[in-house]
Amino acid sequence: xxxxxxxxxxxxxxxxxxxxxxxxxxxxxxxxxxxxxxxxxxxxxxxxxxxxxxxxxxxxxxxxxxxxxxxxxxxxxxxxxxxxxxxxxxxxxxxxxxxxxxxxxxxxxxxxxxxxxxxxxxxxxxxxxxxxxxxxxxxxxxxxxxxxxxxxxxxxxxxxxxxxxxxxxxxxxxxxxxxxxxxxxxxxxxxxxxxxxxxxxxxxxxxxxxxxxxxxxxxxxxxxxxxxxxxxxxxxxxxxxxxxxxxxxxxxxxxxxxxxxxxxxxxxxxxxxxxxxxxxxxxxxxxxxxxxxxxxxxxxxxxxxxxxxxxxxxxxxxxxxxxxxxxxxxxxxxxxxxxxxxxxxxxxxxxxxxxxxxxxxxxxxxxxxxxxxxxxxxxxxxxxxxxxxxxxxx
Amino acid sequence: xxxxxxxxxxxxxxxxxxxxxxxxxxxxxxxxxxxxxxxxxxxxxxxxxxxxxxxxxxxxxxxxxxxxxxxxxxxxxxxxxxxxxxxxxxxxxxxxxxxxxxxxxxxxxxxxxxxxxxxxxxxxxxxxxxxxxxxxxxxxxxxxxxxxxxxxxxxxxxxxxxxxxxxxxxxxxxxxxxxxxxxxxxxxxxxxxxxxxxxxxxxxxxxxxxxxxxxxxxxxxxxxxxxxxxxxxxxxxxxxxxxxxxxxxxxxxxxxxxxxxxxxxxxxxxxxxxxxxxxxxxxxxxxxxxxxxxxxxxxxxxxxxxxxxxxxxxxxxxxxxxxxxxxxxxxxxxxxxxxxxxxxxx
Numbered sequence: 139x140x141x142x143x144x145x146x147x148x149x150x151x152x153x154x155x156x157x158x159x160x161x162x163x164x165x166x167x168x169x170x171x172x173x174x175x176x177x178x179x180x181x182x183x184x185x186x187x188x189x190x191x192x193x194x195x196x197x198x199x200x201x202x203x204x205x206x207x208x209x210x211x212x213x214x215x216x217x218x219x220x221x222x223x224x225x226x227x228x229x230x231x232x233x234x235x236x237x238x239x240x241x242x243x244x245x246x247x248x249x250x251x252x253x254x255x256x257x258x259x260x261x262x263x264x265x266x267x268x269x270x271x272x273x274x275x276x277x278x279x280x281x282x283x284x285x286x287x288x289x290x291x292x293x294x295x296x297x298x299x300x301x302x303x304x305x306x307x308x309x310x311x312x313x314x315x316x317x318x319x320x321x322x323x324x325x326x327x328x329x330x331x332x333x334x335x336x337x338x339x340x341x342x343x344x345x346x347x348x349x350x351x352x353x354x355x356x357x358x359x360x361x362x363x364x365x366x367x368x369x370x371x372x373x374x375x376x377x378x379x380x381x382x383x384x385x386x387x388x389x390x391x392x393x394x395x396x397x398x399x400x401x402x403x404x405x406x407x408x409x410x411x412x413x414x415x416x417x418x419x420x421x422x423x424x425x426x427x428x429x430x431x432x433x434x435x436x437x438x439x440x441x442x443x444x445x446x447x448x449x450x451x452x453x454x455x456x457x458x459x460x461x462x463x464x465x466x467x468x469x470x471x472x473x474x475x476x477x478x479x480x481x482x483x484x485x486x487x488x489x490x491x492x493x494x495x496x497x498x499x500x501x502x503x504x505x506x507x508x509x510x511x512x513x514x515x516x517x518x519x520x521x522x523x524x525x526x527x528x529x530x531x532x
Numbered sequence: 533x534x535x536x537x538x539x540x541x542x543x544x545x546x547x548x549x550x551x552x553x554x555x556x557x558x559x560x561x562x563x564x565x566x567x568x569x570x571x572x573x574x575x576x577x578x579x580x581x582x583x584x585x586x587x588x589x590x591x592x593x594x595x596x597x598x599x600x601x602x603x604x605x606x607x608x609x610x611x612x613x614x615x616x617x618x619x620x621x622x623x624x625x626x627x628x629x630x631x632x633x634x635x636x637x638x639x640x641x642x643x644x645x646x647x648x649x650x651x652x653x654x655x656x657x658x659x660x661x662x663x664x665x666x667x668x669x670x671x672x673x674x675x676x677x678x679x680x681x682x683x684x685x686x687x688x689x690x691x692x693x694x695x696x697x698x699x700x701x702x703x704x705x706x707x708x709x710x711x712x713x714x715x716x717x718x719x720x721x722x723x724x725x726x727x728x729x730x731x732x733x734x735x736x737x738x739x740x741x742x743x744x745x746x747x748x749x750x751x752x753x754x755x756x757x758x759x760x761x762x763x764x765x766x767x768x769x770x771x772x773x774x775x776x777x778x779x780x781x782x783x784x785x786x787x788x789x790x791x792x793x794x795x796x797x798x799x800x801x802x803x804x805x806x807x808x809x810x811x812x813x814x815x816x817x818x819x820x821x822x823x824x825x826x827x828x829x830x831x832x833x834x835x836x837x838x839x840x841x842x843x844x845x846x847x848x849x850x851x852x853x854x855x856x857x858x859x860x861x862x863x864x865x866x867x868x869x870x871x872x873x874x875x876x877x878x
Contacts, residue, residue: 170582171582172582175581175582177627178581178621178622178623178624178626178627179580179581179621181627181630181631181634182617182620182621182626182627182630183617183621184630184634185629185630185631185633185634185637186617188633188634188637188638188641189633189637192778195778197613197614197617201578201580201614201617204577204578204580204583205580205581205582205583208580208582208583208584209582209583214546215537215546215596216583216584216596218586230778234774234778237774237777237778238770238774241770241773241774242766242767242770245665245668245766245770246661246664246665246668247664247668248668279544280539280544280545280546281539281540281541281544281592281593281594282539282541282543282544353544414796477631502544503543503544503545503546504543504544505543505544506542506543506544507541507542507543507592
C-alpha cells in the first residue's frame with residue numbers, strides 16, 4: 139500500500155536521523171493542523187470534486203495537500219506544496235483513461251489485459267522516478283525546493299531487474315519439483331526469497347535517499363544491508379504471531395456463519411455474503427498488523443540511516459502506537475461512513491511529525507539553492523503511482 | 533504594516549521583516565535594509581485556512597505572511613475561484629451542505645449517471661466484442677464448471693426445436709443458440725452469455741416439469757439476450773471499479789481492501805434490476821405466444837425444490853442478485869391473471 143492510502147498524505151522529505159552526539163541541536167518536526175479546519179476543507183473540496191465529476195479534484199488535492207504541508211513545521215518554518223492544479227488534472231485524466239481501458243479490456247480478452255499489465259510493469263520504474271521527481275520538485279522549505287535526480291537506469295535496476303532475479307528461486311523450485319525433490323525445492327524458494335527480498339528492499343531505500351538533494355547538499359545513506367535481513371526475520375515472526383489467532387478466528391467464523399446458513403451445500407463460487415463479510419473482518423486486522431510492522435520498521439530505517447550534510451534524522455515510530463492509530467482510524471472511518479477520514483489524516487500526520495527529528499551541529503541556516511535546473515515535472519507518474527498503489531515507502 | 537518572514541530563495545536563512553503596501557509597490561524592511569518591488573510582479577498564494585500566505589517574488593525569493601494577516605485589498609484580483617472556495621471552507625453550514633451534496637451526487641451518479649453512460653456505450657459497441665466476451669467466458673468454464681452433457685440426443689433435439697421455435701418468433705433478438713452442459717458445481721441453473729449462448733445445466737432440464745416451464749426459463753434468459761444485459765453489466769461494473777478507484781485513491785484513501793464491498797453491493801444492485809427486467813420480458817414473450825405466464829411459476833417452484841436456498845428470503849434485499857422468489861411468483865401470477873383475462877375476452 140502506498141503512502142497516500144494509509145499514511146498522512148504528507149511527503150516528509152528525507153530528513154535523516156543520524157547518531158545523536160552530545161551538544162548537538164535537535165529540531166523536532168511539529169504538526170499544527172487540526173481536524174476541525176481540515177474537515178471543512180476536505181468536505182467542501184470533495185463535494186466540489188464530485189459535483190464537477192472529478193475535474194475540480196486537481197484543485198482540491200492541491201488545497202488539501204497545501205494544508206497538510208504548511209502545517210508540518212520544522213524550526214518554525216512550514217513546508218510548502220507548490221504543485222499547480224492543471225498538470226495534476228492532465229496526469230489524472232491520462233491515468234483514468236489508461237485504467238479504464240485496462241479494466242474493460244479484461245472482459246473482452248484476457249491476453250490483452252495480461253499484455254497491458256506487463257507493459258505497465260515495464261513502465262513502473264519510469265513512473266516511480268517521475269513520481270519522486272514530482273514530489274521533490276514541488277516540496278519546499280524556506281523557499282528551497284527538493285530535487286530528485288532522474289536516474290532511470292538505477293530505477294530499472296532496483297525496481298525491475300531485481301524482481302526478475304526473484305524469479306530464479308521459482309525456476310529452481312520447478313526444476314527440483316520436476317526432478318523429484320519437491321520439499322528441497324520448497325525450502326530453496328524460502329531461502330532464495332529470504333535471501334533476495336531484504337537485499338532488494340535495502341538497496342531500493344538507499345537508491346531513493348541518495349538521489350534526493352536539498353539545499354545544495356545531497357542525501358547520504360549509511361546503510362548496512364544486514365539490518366534489512368534482521369528486520370524481515372522479525373516480520374516473519376510477527377506474521378506467524380498474527381496468523382495463529384487469525385486462523386482460529388477464521389475457523390470459528392466459518393463454522394458459525396455456515397451453521398447459521400442451514401444445511402445447504404456450500405457453493406465455493408458464491409459463498410453467502412455474511413461469510414464473506416466475516417472473513418474480511420477477521421483477516422483485516424492481520425493484514426493491518428503485518429503491514430504496519432513493515433511500514434514502521436522501514437520508515438525508521440529510511441530516516442535513521444540518512445544524512446544531509448552534517449545533519450542526521452531520527453524517526454522513532456513505535457509499532458504498537460502506530461497499530462493503535464491505524465486501528466482507531468479504520469474503526470472511526472468505518473463507523474462514520476468515511477466522515478472521519480480528515481480526522482484520521484490529522485492524527486497520523488501529527489504522530490509521524492512528533493516522532494521525526496533532525497539533529498546536527500547547526501541551525502538549519504546553511505542550506506543554499508541547488509544549482510540544478512528546476513524544470514517543471516509532469517504529474518502523470520505521480521498520479522499513476524497513487525492510483526496503482528505502488529509502495530515507494532516514503 | 534504586517535510582520536512576515538523573508539527568504540531570499542538562495543539560502544535557508546530566515547529574515548524577519550515588516551511588510552507594507554505603498555501605492556503600487558510592496559515594501560518590506562529587515563534588520564539591515566529595505567526592499568521594494570512592484571505589486572504586479574508579486575505572485576500571492578491562494579487563501580487556505582491555517583496556511584501562511586506566500587508572496588512569491590520574481591527571483592525565487594518569497595515572503596511568508598501569517599495566515600489571515602494579509603489585507604484583502606492587496607491582491608484583490610488573484611485566485612478568484614479559490615477565494616470562493618476558501619469562503620465556503622470557513623463555514624460549518626457549508627460543510628454540512630457538503631456532506632449532503634456528496635451523498636446525493638454519489639447516489640445519483642451510481643443510480644442513474646453511470647448506468648446511463650454505460651448503456652449508451654454498450655449500444656455503440658460492435659457485436660463482435662460481445663461474441664469475444666462470451667467465447668472467453670465459455671472457454672474459462674468449459675471443462676471446469678461445465679462438463680459434457682449427459683442428456684439423450686432425442687431430448688436435446690426436442691428442446692432445441694422448442695427453443696428455436698420460440699426465439700424465432702420474438703422480434704429484435706440477436707442471434708441466439710442453446711447449449712447443454714452437465715455441471716455438478718452449478719447444480720440446476722441456466723444463464724445467458726453475451727455471445728448469444730443460453731446455457732442450461734442437465735440438472736435444471738431434469739427438474740423442469742414440462743415444456744412450457746422450459747420455455748418460461750428460456751424466455752427469461754432471452755430477455756437477458758434481447759436487452760444485452762451481460763455487456764451492460766460488465767460496462768457498469770467496470771465503471772464502478774474505475775470511479776471507485778479514482779475516488780478511493782484520491783478522496784478517501786482507504787485502500788483496496790475496503791473498496792471491494794461497496795463494488796460488490798452495487799453490482800448486485802444492477803444485476804437485480806436486470807433480473808426483474810428479464811422477468812418482465814419473459815411474461816410478455818410468453819403471453820405473446822399464447823403461453824400462460826403461470827408456466828413461470830411452475831419453473832420457479834421446480835427450481836426451489838432442487839435448490840432450497842433459492843427460495844430463502846433472508847431479508848437482505850440489496851444483497852440478493854435475483855428478486856426474492858415470493859415477489860417473482862407474485863409478479864408471474866399477476867401476469868398470468870392479466871393473460872387469462874385477455875384470453876377470456878376473445
